[in-house]
Amino acid sequence: MNRKLLGLIPFLIFTLLCVFLYQGLFGNPRELQTGRIGHTMPSFTLPDLMDSQKQWQNKDLLGEVYLLNVWGTWCPTCVAELSYLTELKEQGVKIVGLYYEQAYDPDFGDRFDINKLRVEVQTMLARTGNPYQFNILDLERTLALDLGVSGAPETFLVDKQGTILLHHTGDINQRVWRAKFAPKIMELTQ
Secondary structure (H helix, E strand, O other), X not given: OHHHHHHHXXXXXXXXXXXXXXXXXXOOOOOOOOOOOOOEOOOOEEEEOOOOOOEEEHHHHOOOXXXXXXXXXXXHHHHHHHHHHHHHHHOOOOEEEEEOOOOOOHHXXXXXXXXXXXXXXXXXXXXXXXXXXXEEEOOOOHHHHHHOOOOXXXXXXXXXXXXXXXXXXOOOOHHXXXXXXXXXXXXXXX
């Protein structure tokens, strides 16, 4: 009897492995499972990217529907989506940038030059279009970690009460906008 049970163990392991691989093979990698959907934005107090004297808090964003777009000048996909995001801004969509600095790591003694970054950002946005009402600098990645950000670009749709309604990984383009974001925004404005 024990030999029969021992003989089933490899079969069970194989079956579980097949189920796991099947989900990975046919799952949508852009559908990020985040625990933040349906929850309010995490509390934060972070500086404005272009003006360190200005501090932004989550309460400053209440009262309007907006997109929170995680991006960086180092990210080619982020650069590619800037022109479309600028079109959306021209249509009245409020977009707040959350600048994600990939190269900085204080645990390794990295030095950070905010003035150099500001020049990079200004140059890029002048060239590609500036979709942002403002940019929040999350140098320590506290807000990004609280949101479950895995990289850039990522975009969150947040309602007037500060509740996260959507989380999209990857660029925002016309197809993604029409399929995911536009119907939700229409729902919120009716």
